[in-house]
Amino acid sequence: MATIKDVAQTAGVAISTVSLTFANPDRVSPDTARRVWKAADLLGYRPNPLAQSLKRGRSRMIGVLVGDISSPFFGRLLKAVERRALERGYLMIVADTDGDPERELELLDQFTAQRIAGLLISPHGSSTAYGRRLSACKTPLVMVDHRFRGAPLDYVASDTRMAARMLTDHLINLGHRRIAQITGPVQLYTAAERVEGYKEALQAAGLPVNDDLLVDGRYRDAESYAQTMRLMTRADRPTAILAASNMMALGALQALQELGYACPEDVSLATIDDIPWSAVIKPKLTMVLQDIEQIAQVSADYLLDRVESTSPDKLTPRETVLIPRLFIGSSTAPPSSINGA
Amino acid sequence: MATIKDVAQTAGVAISTVSLTFANPDRVSPDTARRVWKAADLLGYRPNPLAQSLKRGRSRMIGVLVGDISSPFFGRLLKAVERRALERGYLMIVADTDGDPERELELLDQFTAQRIAGLLISPHGSSTAYGRRLSACKTPLVMVDHRFRGAPLDYVASDTRMAARMLTDHLINLGHRRIAQITGPVQLYTAAERVEGYKEALQAAGLPVNDDLLVDGRYRDAESYAQTMRLMTRADRPTAILAASNMMALGALQALQELGYACPEDVSLATIDDIPWSAVIKPKLTMVLQDIEQIAQVSADYLLDRVESTSPDKLTPRETVLIPRLFIGSSTAPPSSINGA
DNA sequence: TCTTTCAATCGTAACGTTTCGATCAAGCAC
């Protein structure tokens, strides 16, 4: 591959002049610029990003660290982030943490060793040691979807507490009194928020909060399936279930079907997050939708703005919390008189 | 960050000795090695991958270039590839080509400029110029899922022709005679193969191949929806539909539902590729499953084997074509007497 | 005792950039 040296030679100028021509064309004479460009063109010159990054101490790559690459949410997020980053001249390097904070920190180290320009992270840790590590990171960081409380970092997500609140309100309005939530792991920010939103709604309606009705589905379909099985075989089984994620909604739905409960006749089901194939799932699930592409674009822009800022750490943390949209499907209905409160 | 120089200083040895210690510990005295390791540990030294890559002319990253990051197939593939690559000490950089060959080649250039060690690619081009560009690439390449005919490159995928054949055979065995296929864009390898498998099955059964029954759904749900609408409103409508991808199966299913056709009573539907939420979709779709994790692991290994080989281009191209598995759901049944042939 | 050999270690030249201070010639005022 042609190097800057070759270009300099064929253009008959010094290496530094070639470099200058690309960095700041106005500072060389029009004639020189033309000669340099012609030579570069002729040789098919492309600057070596490795050399550039080494010199500059920073590469034109952003890292993305998420809990599960293969989930539909992150799939769409990654796609949109990659597109936005590319538009702004950055490549994307991604890794899967499996939701494990240890792994996450190790990957964080690997990424920063690569001198990435910035990192989009969905943080899964909760310990203070973990928090220290996050805050100590010198490369720009933006939290997306999940958040670590107390870390003064940019944060982009949709209002997940409100999402839970909207769905719970909806179920209450339909007349439900025994509403269960299949939650995520509560040490996770989003999971905790969804519990909060749920409680808020109940309290606002003057309904008691019954901890028995909060079961941990670990954000996984299999766990949710099992929890739903347990939930629905209890004497005081709920008349409505709020699944805190789409995967868990599917687990729950499957359990209901296998137990022979009709939805929404016997039990209502509502969920957070869109399901790609929601159109063909019967019943059509009642859910709150997030604008994933919007989250992706805003977070990528936050990150790159910070990256390109002259004093990245002096920027005060920004936050965007998007309002989700309630979609009422056919999976929720008033409780039947047999089961109703 | 500590550099190799700092380590050398605190260990009281030359820089080159530190380098040698990490590269080939047996070639330094045990005492020196211990001192170097201690110093490195003390300073928290991590070699700068940018410097290493610049010197070596190759980085420890692999690129992945796919048509749609957000599709469930590639989501799972990426996850497994990333894991395997990481195990072998490589990071993954990924980009979305949107199925556009132009974009693909541009990205290929960007990736090779980064001196990636190797590239996993799902090639979407078909022109000879495109083929030349692929073959001219000096970094190791492995084709996955899609393939460019005639390029002497490693290739990993499941036997997609057989998949189509299996499903068509199944439908024929049930008694169907008018079987439509909603195909992908036929200039794509996988799409063409799926058509071939379908034709093979028909011919083997002595049935005529009717080109009217082959409609292009472009591997997209919306297109498939429209094509199904068209297909099912014809006088000689098919009694069975084979959708060449999961997305297209969903589009077709939705169209059927909206037209009021019961599946499988009025029309059978079968599809290629697993659907993550197949469990809760009614009816349970008859489909062929591919072992995506296996594809991912084999392709990553092919790529890294080639990367780490001393003469990568002398290795003869390897090929793994996995046998898919037929799952018979409840979406296929014998044709009803009214519509039957 | 004098070479020879060999393992251990070292110095240095790359890899391809960027950046900063130095140089140079031309234009201008005096």
Added chain:
DNA sequence: GTGCTTGATCGAAACGTTACGATTGAAAGA
């Protein structure tokens, strides 16, 4: 003609490694 300014260009050092040839010093062979 001298001194200044200014715009264009240049040379060289640096970024953090690797790898090769050179240099040790001590053990081994004659």
